[in-house]
Amino acid sequence: MTLTCLTCGGVYADVLPDGLLYFHACPPLSDSEVGVKLGLPADAATWSPVQRQQVAAYPRARSNHRDENRPGTRAIDHNQLKAAGQGVREVAS
Amino acid sequence: MGSRSYVPTLYPALVAGAALYLTKEDRLQLTVRNSVPGVTVRLTGRFLAAPDTEDDEPPHVQAIAQELTPASNRSSSTVLLPLGYGWLLNAEVIVTAGTPLVGQCYALLSLVRGDAGATLDLVTLAAGYITALERLATPGGSIVSALAGPGALRSIAGTTPGVGAEISESVPAGARWELLTFTAQFVTSATVATRNTLFAITDGVNALGRYPLNNNQAAGQTINFSVGPGIPLMSNEPQQGLAGTIPVGLTLPAGATFGTSTVSIQSGDQYSAIRYLVREWIEGA
Numbered sequence: 001m002t003l004t005c006l007t008c009g010g011v012y013a014d015v016l017p018d019g020l021l022y023f024h025a026c027p028p029l030s031d032s033e034v035g036v037k038l039g040l041p042a043d044a045a046t047w048s049p050v051q052r053q054q055v056a057a058y059p060r061a062r063s064n065h066r067d068e069n070r071p072g073t074r075a076i077d078h079n080q081l082k083a084a085g086q087g088v089r090e091v092a093s
Numbered sequence: 094m095g096s097r098s099y100v101p102t103l104y105p106a107l108v109a110g111a112a113l114y115l116t117k118e119d120r121l122q123l124t125v126r127n128s129v130p131g132v133t134v135r136l137t138g139r140f141l142a143a144p145d146t147e148d149d150e151p152p153h154v155q156a157i158a159q160e161l162t163p164a165s166n167r168s169s170s171t172v173l174l175p176l177g178y179g180w181l182l183n184a185e186v187i188v189t190a191g192t193p194l195v196g197q198c199y200a201l202l203s204l205v206r207g208d209a210g211a212t213l214d215l216v217t218l219a220a221g222y223i224t225a226l227e228r229l230a231t232p233g234g235s236i237v238s239a240l241a242g243p244g245a246l247r248s249i250a251g252t253t254p255g256v257g258a259e260i261s262e263s264v265p266a267g268a269r270w271e272l273l274t275f276t277a278q279f280v281t282s283a284t285v286a287t288r289n290t291l292f293a294i295t296d297g298v299n300a301l302g303r304y305p306l307n308n309n310q311a312a313g314q315t316i317n318f319s320v321g322p323g324i325p326l327m328s329n330e331p332q333q334g335l336a337g338t339i340p341v342g343l344t345l346p347a348g349a350t351f352g353t354s355t356v357s358i359q360s361g362d363q364y365s366a367i368r369y370l371v372r373e374w375i376e377g378a
Contacts, residue, residue, distance in 0.1 A: 008255055008258060015130075018247060018248070019131070020128055020130070020164055023265045026261070028259065030259045033360075035360070036257075042359065043359065044174070044286055044359060069347070070168060070265070070266040073377040075169050077168050
C-alpha cells in the first residue's frame with residue numbers, strides 16, 4: 001500500500017517489493033521549509049546574511065514528526081512506533 | 094511410591110559431550126529475530142524422557158516439534174518448551190514457510206530455567222541464521238554471531254519527500270546496514286538559484302559526514318545522481334548523471350540516517366526516484 005505521511009508529505013510503500021516492511025521516518029526540515037516557517041521570501045537566494053543565520057540556527061527536528069521504527073528489538077517493542085506523528089493516509093492507486 | 098525423581102544410569106552418561114540432562118524446571122528456548130513476513134520456524138528434536146518415579150515406564154525417546162511464527166520487524170519472538178526429566182538428545186531449527194535469506198532470520202537455541210518473563214538463561218546450544226535450507230542444530234552446531242557472514246542484499250525504494258523537503262532514510266531497529274549504492278533524481282523549480290546537494294549521514298541526531306556532489310544545479314534542471322563507496326566525484330556532464338562518493342565499507346547502526354542536505358534548496362524543488370542497495374544483518378540490543 002502506498003502511503004502519504006501527514007507530517008512531512010513524504011510518499012512511500014509500507015511493504016517493499018521483496019516483501020519486507022519499510023519504516024518511514026520524517027526528514028529534518030530543509031532550508032526552504034525553515035524559510036517558510038520564518039516567513040522569509042520563497043527565493044532563498046534573496047535572503048540577507050541575517051536571514052541566512054536565522055535559518056542556520058533554526059532547530060531542524062520536525063515538530064510532531066513520524067518515525068515508524070521500533071523503539072528496540074525486545075518483544076514488547078513489537079507493535080510500538082518511535083513516534084506516530086500526525087499519521088498517514090493511503091494514496092489512491 | 095513417593096514422587097522422588099531418579100536418574101537411570103544406564104542411559105546417556107553425565108559426562109562432557111553427552112546428551113544434556115534436563116529437569117522439570119528447565120525449558121528449551123527458541124528465540125528468533127526475523128525481518129521477512131510469512132516466515133514459520135520449526136523446532137524439532139529427540140528427547141529421552143526419564144521416568145519420574147520408579148513405577149513409571151522405562152526411559153523412552155520422544156519427538157519434539159514446536160512451530161514459531163516470528164515477528165517480521167526484527168523484534169524478538171520466543172517459544173519455551175518444557176520437556177520434563179530426561180536427556181535432550183538433539184534438536185534442530187529450520188524455516189518451514191517463507192523465504193528468508195542468510196542475514197534475515199536469526200535463531201538462538203538455549204536452555205533456560207523458569208517461565209516466560211522470568212527465565213534464567215543457562216546455556217546457549219546453537220545460534221545462527223536459518224533458511225529453508227540451512228539449519229541450526231545441536232549437538233554439533235556452532236554459535237555464530239548475527240553480524241557474521243555475508244548479510245542479505247536488499248534493494249530498497251525510499252520515501253519520496255514532500256516538495257522542498259530533503260531525503261532522509263533511516264536504518265530500522267534491529268538492523269545493521271552497509272550502504273552499497275544510492276541513487277535519486279533532483280528536479281529544480283524555476284526559481285533562480287544554484288543548488289548544491291550534499292549526501293548527509295547522521296547517527297540519528299548528530300552529523301557524521303556531509304559529502305558534496307558539486308552539482309551546481311540551476312533552475313529548471315533535472316539531474317540523476319548516484320552515490321557509492323570509492324566512486325570518484327564526477328560532474329563534468331551533470332545532466333547525464335552525477336556520481337558522488339561515500340566512505341568504503343560505510344556501515345550504519347539502527348537509527349542512523351542518510352540522505353540529502355541541499356544548499357539553496359527552493360520550496361518548489363523535488364527529490365524523487367530514491368533507491369538504494371544495502372547489505373543487511375540482524376543486530377539486536
